[in-house]
Amino acid sequence: MAETVFCRPEALANVHTHYCPGCTHGVIHRLVAEVVDELGVRERTIGIAPVGCSVLAYNYFTTDFHEASHGRAPAVATGVKRARPDLVVFSYQGDGDLASIGMGEIVHCANRGEKITVIFVNNAIYGMTGGQMAPTTLPGQVATTCQTGRDVSLAGYPIRVSELLSTLRTPAFVARASVHTPLMAVNAKEMIRRAFKYQIANACFSLVEVLSTCPTNWGIPPAEATAWLEANMIPYYPLGIFKVPEKEDRAPKPMGK
Amino acid sequence: MAKKLMKGSEAIGEAAVQAGCKLFFGYPITPQNEIPEYMSHRLPQVGGMFVQAESEVAASNMIYGAAGSGERVFTSSSSPGISLMQEAISYIAGSELPVVLVNIMRAGPGLGGILPSQADYFQATKGGGHGDYRLLVLAPWSVQEAADLVQDAFDLADYYRNPVMILGDGLIGQMMEPVEFKEGRVPCKPLEPKKWAATGCKGDRPTNIINSLYLDPKELEDHNQKLVAKYETMQRDEVRFAEYGATEKYDLLIVAYGTVARVCVTAIEDMREEGINAAMIRPVSLYPFPYAKVREAAQKAKAVLVTELSTGQMIEDVRLAVEGKRPIHFYGRQGGMLISPEEITAKAKAILSKKEARNG
Numbered sequence: 242m243a244e245t246v247f248c249r250p251e252a253l254a255n256v257h258t259h260y261c262p263g264c265t266h267g268v269i270h271r272l273v274a275e276v277v278d279e280l281g282v283r284e285r286t287i288g289i290a291p292v293g294c295s296v297l298a299y300n301y302f303t304t305d306f307h308e309a310s311h312g313r314a315p316a317v318a319t320g321v322k323r324a325r326p327d328l329v330v331f332s333y334q335g336d337g338d339l340a341s342i343g344m345g346e347i348v349h350c351a352n353r354g355e356k357i358t359v360i361f362v363n364n365a366i367y368g369m370t371g372g373q374m375a376p377t378t379l380p381g382q383v384a385t386t387c388q389t390g391r392d393v394s395l396a397g398y399p400i401r402v403s404e405l406l407s408t409l410r411t412p413a414f415v416a417r418a419s420v421h422t423p424l425m426a427v428n429a430k431e432m433i434r435r436a437f438k439y440q441i442a443n444a445c446f447s448l449v450e451v452l453s454t455c456p457t458n459w460g461i462p463p464a465e466a467t468a469w470l471e472a473n474m475i476p477y478y479p480l481g482i483f484k485v486p487e488k489e490d491r492a493p494k495p496m497g498k
Numbered sequence: 499m500a501k502k503l504m505k506g507s508e509a510i511g512e513a514a515v516q517a518g519c520k521l522f523f524g525y526p527i528t529p530q531n532e533i534p535e536y537m538s539h540r541l542p543q544v545g546g547m548f549v550q551a552e553s554e555v556a557a558s559n560m561i562y563g564a565a566g567s568g569e570r571v572f573t574s575s576s577s578p579g580i581s582l583m584q585e586a587i588s589y590i591a592g593s594e595l596p597v598v599l600v601n602i603m604r605a606g607p608g609l610g611g612i613l614p615s616q617a618d619y620f621q622a623t624k625g626g627g628h629g630d631y632r633l634l635v636l637a638p639w640s641v642q643e644a645a646d647l648v649q650d651a652f653d654l655a656d657y658y659r660n661p662v663m664i665l666g667d668g669l670i671g672q673m674m675e676p677v678e679f680k681e682g683r684v685p686c687k688p689l690e691p692k693k694w695a696a697t698g699c700k701g702d703r704p705t706n707i708i709n710s711l712y713l714d715p716k717e718l719e720d721h722n723q724k725l726v727a728k729y730e731t732m733q734r735d736e737v738r739f740a741e742y743g744a745t746e747k748y749d750l751l752i753v754a755y756g757t758v759a760r761v762c763v764t765a766i767e768d769m770r771e772e773g774i775n776a777a778m779i780r781p782v783s784l785y786p787f788p789y790a791k792v793r794e795a796a797q798k799a800k801a802v803l804v805t806e807l808s809t810g811q812m813i814e815d816v817r818l819a820v821e822g823k824r825p826i827h828f829y830g831r832q833g834g835m836l837i838s839p840e841e842i843t844a845k846a847k848a849i850l851s852k853k854e855a856r857n858g
Binding site: 283284285286287289296297299302303304305306307308309310313316317318319320321322323324325328345346348349353 | 521523547549551552553555556557559560561562563564565566567568569571585586589593696697698699700701705706707708709710711
């Protein structure tokens with residue numbers, strides 16, 4: 242009898258997504274669903290969908306969901322988790338949602354040490370609204386609201402969210418991964434798994450930043466998008482684990498002497 | 499339980515606890531800080547959870563999340579803070595979630611002042627945020643009534659799956675009065691299990707999604723119509739008001755709500771000693787507004803006087819109720835200035851003199 246070695250995760254709905262060709266949202270959705278299944282928590286997992294390309298994420302998972310207003314997913318997740326600490330709560334947010342309009346909510350959610358997991362998808366652009374400059378858009382990168390490329394003298398430099406959040410004193414798990422090669426995706430899944438496990442153990446806030454492609458709004462063919470990501474995003478957004486709850490890093494040093 | 503002397507803000511907090519609310523998310527703003535302060539120490543005593551949010555924007559989204567999980571939840575704020583919550587309130591109404599909101603109004607616009615006001619009537623009763631939706635709005639005139647209405651508000655919110663706002667002015671929050679919490683209180687509405695809540699999708703149950711996004715215009719129109727039907731039911735079943743002397747013959751009908759109505763009662767008694775007959779309708783539900791009652795009561799008077807701590811907001815609903823059949827006059831104070839019984843009496847005398855009787 243044939244053994245099933247690969248199938249759709251139970252936590253992933255059997256539907257077509259609206260994502261563009263070459264976009265890696267679908268891969269990231271699948272990794273989250275696989276982790277939810279493997280940890281056996283689908284029936285007590287609540288997702289929080291953002292405003293942005295993944296606004297319809299609630300149609301793509303088979304867990305209960307909340308649709309949040311733009312940027313407020315960490316606050317909604319806080320409400321759910323404080324009301325029902327027995328539930329596993331994750332938000333799924335893009336870079337416009339999390340790093341621009343929702344910067345206040347993510348910083349304070351992390352700082353309170355909410356026992357939730359954030360999947361932060363960084364594709365360096367606003368996708369759903371048609372390619373405007375994001376807080377993560379790279380210097381010189383062309384977007385519809387910076388048509389000659391991001392001018393850092395006007396817009397500042399792209400925000401490195403994982404580095405920023407890892408400066409907080411509150412224990413947390415913060416990592417940046419990518420899914421532009423199969424091996425990278427395997428590593429990303431491992432980061433997502435660790436993030437969910439910290440939550441399930443009621444240990445800490447956890448966030449995995451996942452670099453993602455947007456060929457449509459980057460203006461390049463899907464086949465070239467992963468190479469563009471590797472060449473342009475990885476140097477500015479290094480991959481790795483930035484913070485673990487077990488280690489009290491960045492402790493203040495005594496002044497003087 | 500015996501009567502206890504309590505500050506309005508604390509009575510509101512205790513009423514929520516008595517109603518079984520174990521979750522509060524809020525942000526400090528004067529003049530309602532005693533509510534979050536009370537909840538911060540009271541909720542842990544009953545196994546509840548208090549969270550001081552980083553902003554009213556965050557607090558309102560936290561109550562959205564908590565309500566979506568099916569638990570009773572409330573927040574309180576004051577005018578500028580309530581403005582910051584409007585986006586989330588629209589989402590809460592659109593997603594049909596039960597939450598209780600308390601607005602202890604202060605004077606505006608802008609940063610305004612911290613003293614009592616009724617200038618958020620439009621915002622509370624006409625929508626406030628974007629899109630077609632209504633809050634059920636209840637306005638207490640005493641600390642006891644605030645405590646009673648807060649408890650009813652949780653039942654109404656659950657029953658209608660709609661946000662309910664307690665609209666109080668600064669006096670309600672700050673003054674102390676005796677309050678009684680009756681034991682064995684029965685909910686004012688029949689309550690059903692919240693099968694719609696996002697609590698984890700077990701077995702074959704379809705996923706529960708807390709959402710107000712409808713990309714198909716027909717689906718969104720149907721959703722709007724479903725909300726309208728709910729508001730029409732509220733208009734039929736949830737009108738609340740009190741009347742003072744409105745069964746007798748009178749020359750002047752006063753319409754006032756909240757603590758202003760208490761001042762009007764004093765003025766009505768003073769006027770009676772001077773041989774002037776005035777009566778009052780006090781709307782307790784501001785949405786739904788008691789149009790029929792105000793219309794009927796106005797017919798028995800020569801003129802109508804609306805008094806508010808605003809430049810005239812509820813007066814527009816009174817005009818809709820009276821439909822031009824009687825002249826309607828206004829007396830209001832703003833900026834945190836209060837209305838005295840003498841001011842109301844003077845205004846009433848001026849109205850009833852020939853000079854003002856015909857002019858609205």
